[in-house]
Amino acid sequence: MTALLPRRGLAQILALIVILAVDRVVSPQFFDLRLQDGRLFGSVIDVLNRGTPVALLSLGMVLVIATRGIDLSVGAVMAIAGAIAASLADSHGLPVVLAAALGAGLVCGLWNGFLVAVLGMQPIVATLILMVAGRGIAQLITEGRIVTFSSPDLVWLGNGAVLGLPVPVAIALCMLILTGVVVRGSALGLLIEATGGNARASELAGVGTRAMILAVYVWCGVCAALAGVIAAADIMGADANNAGLWLELDAILAVVIGGTSLFGGRFSLVLAVLGALIIQTMNTGILLSGYPPEFNLLVKAVVVLAVLLLQSPKLTGFAGIVARLRRTKA
Amino acid sequence: MTLKALFAASATAALLLALPANAGQLTIGFSQIGSESGWRAAETSVSKQEAAKRKVNLKIADAQQKQENQIKAIRSFIAQNVDAIFLAPVVSTGWDSVLKEAKEAKIPVVLLDRDIDPSGKELYLTAVTSDSVHEGEVAGDWLAKTVGAKACNIVELQGTVGASVATNRKKGFDTAIAKHANLKVVRSQTGDFTRAKGKEVMESFIKAEGGGKSICAVYAHNDDMMVGAIQAMKEAGLKPGKDVLTVSIDAVPDIFKAMVAGEANATVELTPNMAGPALDVVAAFKDKGTVPPKWIQTESKLYTAADDPQKIYDSKKGLGY
Numbered sequence: 342m343t344a345l346l347p348r349r350g351l352a353q354i355l356a357l358i359v360i361l362a363v364d365r366v367v368s369p370q371f372f373d374l375r376l377q378d379g380r381l382f383g384s385v386i387d388v389l390n391r392g393t394p395v396a397l398l399s400l401g402m403v404l405v406i407a408t409r410g411i412d413l414s415v416g417a418v419m420a421i422a423g424a425i426a427a428s429l430a431d432s433h434g435l436p437v438v439l440a441a442a443l444g445a446g447l448v449c450g451l452w453n454g455f456l457v458a459v460l461g462m463q464p465i466v467a468t469l470i471l472m473v474a475g476r477g478i479a480q481l482i483t484e485g486r487i488v489t490f491s492s493p494d495l496v497w498l499g500n501g502a503v504l505g506l507p508v509p510v511a512i513a514l515c516m517l518i519l520t521g522v523v524v525r526g527s528a529l530g531l532l533i534e535a536t537g538g539n540a541r542a543s544e545l546a547g548v549g550t551r552a553m554i555l556a557v558y559v560w561c562g563v564c565a566a567l568a569g570v571i572a573a574a575d576i577m578g579a580d581a582n583n584a585g586l587w588l589e590l591d592a593i594l595a596v597v598i599g600g601t602s603l604f605g606g607r608f609s610l611v612l613a614v615l616g617a618l619i620i621q622t623m624n625t626g627i628l629l630s631g632y633p634p635e636f637n638l639l640v641k642a643v644v645v646l647a648v649l650l651l652q653s654p655k656l657t658g659f660a661g662i663v664a665r666l667r668r669t670k671a
Numbered sequence: 672m673t674l675k676a677l678f679a680a681s682a683t684a685a686l687l688l689a690l691p692a693n694a695g696q697l698t699i700g701f702s703q704i705g706s707e708s709g710w711r712a713a714e715t716s717v718s719k720q721e722a723a724k725r726k727v728n729l730k731i732a733d734a735q736q737k738q739e740n741q742i743k744a745i746r747s748f749i750a751q752n753v754d755a756i757f758l759a760p761v762v763s764t765g766w767d768s769v770l771k772e773a774k775e776a777k778i779p780v781v782l783l784d785r786d787i788d789p790s791g792k793e794l795y796l797t798a799v800t801s802d803s804v805h806e807g808e809v810a811g812d813w814l815a816k817t818v819g820a821k822a823c824n825i826v827e828l829q830g831t832v833g834a835s836v837a838t839n840r841k842k843g844f845d846t847a848i849a850k851h852a853n854l855k856v857v858r859s860q861t862g863d864f865t866r867a868k869g870k871e872v873m874e875s876f877i878k879a880e881g882g883g884k885s886i887c888a889v890y891a892h893n894d895d896m897m898v899g900a901i902q903a904m905k906e907a908g909l910k911p912g913k914d915v916l917t918v919s920i921d922a923v924p925d926i927f928k929a930m931v932a933g934e935a936n937a938t939v940e941l942t943p944n945m946a947g948p949a950l951d952v953v954a955a956f957k958d959k960g961t962v963p964p965k966w967i968q969t970e971s972k973l974y975t976a977a978d979d980p981q982k983i984y985d986s987k988k989g990l991g992y
Contacts, residue, residue: 368878368879370878370879370881373878377906377907377908378906378908380906382907383878384875384878387871387874387875387878391871391874480706484712484991485706485708485709485711485712485991486709486712486991486992487709487866487895487925489925500902500906572867575867575870576866576867576870576898576899576902577902578866580865580866580867580895582707582708583863583865583866583867584867625875628860628871628872628875628876629875629878629879631858631879633859634829634832634859634860634861635832637832637861
């Protein structure tokens with residue numbers, strides 16, 4: 342467990358508690374829960390449910406960033422997977438729909454990984470290609486329309502419940518555990534960190550850095566595809582123009598809030614997901630507050646700045662010096 | 672074949688190509704923005720239908736959301752010496768020089784759906800657009816009439832912050848309900864014109880308003896956000912269309928589907944038929960020299976469940992929305 346939740350998570354947990362408290366102040370019924378059609382209903386559930394797509398994206402993104410890479414294409418991959426799922430939903434069973442959508446995510450990940458690991462392109466440029474082209478591909482699949490479906494199986498993925506929890510939340514939890522077991526239950530996590538820390542040295546030490554890089558981009562693509570299927574299931578339709586739009590930035594932000602350095606070399610899955618929850622707790626709070634929408638982005642920026650300042654080593658170091666000075670004076 | 676014969680042949684061919692396929696038939700070039708939304712696709716297909724109805728040869732150039740492509744398309748239309756040019760401008764500025772070229776070539780330009788900035792007013796014949804302030808008013812008037820004298824708390828799903836359509840649709844609605852003290856907008860947030868955000872924002876409105884019991888009506892700046900909001904209400908155990916009145920704008924096919932199911936009450940149409948009035952204006956201008964007014968406002972028609980939504984859905988679903 343210590344491997345999953347290191348002590349450096351203190352700042353993030355503190356930030357989450359503070360934002361939750363603020364939400365409680367702006368919306369007194371924030372923690373109210375009741376059962377509606379066999380599903381828990383309340384603002385806290387909204388936070389978890391709406392935070393799912395970014396949480397899933399951050400699970401893949403954090404591994405990519407750990408290898409000193411970045412994946413800008415996840416939003417576009419979401420759109421592609423959603424478009425494929427929605428187009429097939431009414432004519433095929435759920436296994437086929439999921440296989441096709443997740444398969445598309447896997448192919449997208451392979452493409453990114455190939456450009457970065459084999460051709461040696463800069464990750465930001467390599468994934469920018471798919472970020473631009475991917476949305477176009479999704480629009481080609483949907484022919485620019487919002488493709489709707491009524492297949493109850495796929496709708497359940499977005500709106501159903503497992504033991505009272507919304508299905509998307511249960512899926513995200515399973516993915517977190519699965520990813521955690523695979524990368525931390527073996528040496529894989531360490532090898533990924535080694536690749537990000539110093540690729541050349543790792544290579545010489547016998548780490549298959551190319552395979553590592555390829556693998557993390559593939560996983561990132563699969564996670565993004567799953568997020569895309571859930572987003573489409575949620576609104577019972579695929580909106581290629583808007584699905585996952587700008588979510589790559591939210592995912593990167595979630596990873597950074599989770600304390601993972603963009604320079605690679607170390608990562609925490611749990612904290613990345615916590616970062617996604619912090620972002621969504623803030624978003625839901627803004628929606629509940631009733632402030633005019635013109636303030637949304639400003640409030641967001643200030644909160645993000647505050648959370649990142651909490652983690653800044655320089656600033657915490659400075660606070661320590663001030664505390665020591667006070668003590669010596671007294 | 673001698674060189675001379677080749678020249679003669681190609682000259683004849685060029686002459687044949689230059690001649691209109693049918694004497695008296697109008698040829699009109701249409702620079703369309705591109706496929707930015709379902710509405711845009713519907714506008715393109717309705718334009719084709721309207722042109723075919725009037726036996727006009729309509730050449731459509733897709734600009735892929737880029738002004739330079741639109742300018743290129745207009746220049747090529749001028750070179751082909753078309754009878755008129757339709758332009759759906761992607762932005763409102765930067766058209767002066769290319770419109771001057773069209774004016775010098777004596778080709779009238781009609782703007783569709785969007786206007787350009789005031790400095791270029793004398794450079795085009797007329798603009799066919801809807802009045803988005805008026806759309807908001809129609810929505811507000813319907814709600815005021817339907818609610819009557821009883822007190823009504825309204826929640827509003829705004830379009831993208833800063834988009835002129837969102838500002839105008841808000842302004843029109845606010846003006847319409849200002850006359851009725853019993854109508855009050857209690858919450859207003861942006862849903863970015865999308866289904867997903869419309870649903871998320873409605874979920875929070877429901878929680879903030881005591882499980883949605885105190886919400887009497889929802890006003891959304893477009894139908895897509897309303898489709899999302901309807902889902903949110905159903906998941907919260909509310910009955911949209913019955914417990915909560917809905918009114919939105921655009922009249923896309925899916926809102927009629929919701930009306931058939933009794934889950935939506937009213938929508939105000941942003942008609943995709945901008946080309947029809949424009950074609951009539953050009954025909955009158957070419958035949959009799961009639962100069963139209965600078966602005967032709969399209970009708971903002973209100974549709975409710977009483978208007979046979981199934982039939983409208985069937986007629987609209989093939990248009991590419």
